[in-house]
Amino acid sequence: MNSSDNKRILLAHGSGGRMTHDLVEQLFGKQLSNPILDRMDDAAVLEHNGRLAFTVDSHVVSPVFFPGGDIGRLSLTGTVNDLAMMGATPLYISAGFIIEEGFLMDNLSRIVASMRDAALEAGVTVVAGDTKVVERGAADGIFITTSGIGSIPEGVRISCSAAKPGDVVIVSGTVGDHGAAILSKRQGINFDIQLESDCAPLGGLVEDMLSASENIHVLRDPTRGGVAAVLNEIATSSVVDIEIEDDRIPYRSNVRAACELLGLDPLLLANEGKLVAFVDADEAGLVLDAMRRHRLGGDAAVIGRVDAVETSRPRVCVRTVLGSRRILAPPTGEQLPRIC
């Protein structure tokens, strides 16, 4: 990176990978530092007559309508999922709309209807909203920022920094669906079976998992930067090594085909209806059974395990079918902008 790159915001700063991490840590984290923000989990945990989870997500996905969803559904489920990843029961959502002058009223109506349907599905209520309109050319169609409040049940302590050696790594289903759907829609690529975003609210699945075991240590939804970004964040926060096995990761065959065709690593693609869980090995079977009984966890699988750190730097490895191991680095640049 040359010096002029340091002076301006690049697309890669929004990738969910290393540059996002550095920007958040060095600029936002330093200036706004406080014990709650500093935990850098998916949602803040507030002590207020019991524990509340509080989170925010801006959505700038392009195109606004894509196979399997739209920016309305995405913005609702994205925030619901961030709350669920703290083990919280998602309750209330606020939504700030930034709309470009000239945007079709019918499309806005479709988007809001889609938020409503997703809210019903997720069991949350949209209780506050704001609308701003900017001149033609000052935004790209519509951006939606949602914030959410959830209630964390007594006893639940889930955090990105709670993974322990001996934990197994579970993924709730096929990996890379959302990223592949956006990419194929944007590039106009057609496959025999259409690629569809997995965009879905995960609160119910998490509730079932928490009922099955009290030893779920980490939950994360692998959105921007995909499974690779999330596993690396967990390894760093928990100071552990993580090893996953390539042939255990569930993929849709058309997602795998699309990635091979386009030279993409599906572990870097965004998911919007999947989670990664780190669970005490003794209870992995119970959790996996509960997940598979849920409509959004039918393809749940154990994909790896946690080890004590071998070197000074926590790392994530992938063991291939042939038995070799490669480091799974977090994404450094921007593989696919405007993914969510």
Next chain:
Amino acid sequence: MNSSDNKRILLAHGSGGRMTHDLVEQLFGKQLSNPILDRMDDAAVLEHNGRLAFTVDSHVVSPVFFPGGDIGRLSLTGTVNDLAMMGATPLYISAGFIIEEGFLMDNLSRIVASMRDAALEAGVTVVAGDTKVVERGAADGIFITTSGIGSIPEGVRISCSAAKPGDVVIVSGTVGDHGAAILSKRQGINFDIQLESDCAPLGGLVEDMLSASENIHVLRDPTRGGVAAVLNEIATSSVVDIEIEDDRIPYRSNVRAACELLGLDPLLLANEGKLVAFVDADEAGLVLDAMRRHRLGGDAAVIGRVDAVETSRPRVCVRTVLGSRRILAPPTGEQLPRIC
């Protein structure tokens, strides 16, 4: 309005006036209707082990840096003030950043520092954040959406629909400062004394007011659409007539001069550090004294009163110095886009 105007979003839909009201009521309100959202107050009131206020505001102000503040300070105080207008103690803030590729890192840093300073001033903590980057040309610099949580003290019941005949209308200080500052900066107009935004967090002022009286019925911050929009909303929600007296409204002399020069009504200009209060007449003196003792209420003044509705349609009137009365309509079009 012709039929094609109905099919697309116009700048006026973001004005804070009648078109915003219609869009919110007919599109968002209908689709997302629920008892909490339907109240359409500045913040939602949630019953959760006590009462919480929850609100959201997107900020698209142009220019990003203006006399008296910047988008960082504005986005923090805007949400703090919406919480304060419910009588809540503002506590926690989340912030979603949408940044255009190429935005200067130094400017981002200044903006975040400014949020930090405003948070200290307001006594709130920024506990959650999100950053998205869009391609050059897909946004105009930076947009910030803040959401906030506050705690509503026992016994406080403030709402837009609680104004009663006999209440007096108080404004906390000079009117139109923010709008005039943005306008003059944008148009490159220079006055002898520089126009400055009043952008400030009002939580402390509200706390002092609530200590002085239990009979404050309505609090609103007159942002987009100004005092005219807010008074009309209160008249409609509370089903009352409101009369204000022109010569009692405090203005900075340079704001008045700028409005005369540009043919603007200062009652339509946005404020970002002022509030309008509706108070039982018997306690207006107590409230006014408390306001004037606060650094942000030195120019507080009674500007009008509430009457029972005379006709079937609640209305807001201004009595001029000469004794004549004119209807104060809510803004219909877009006087000044991207004001906040």
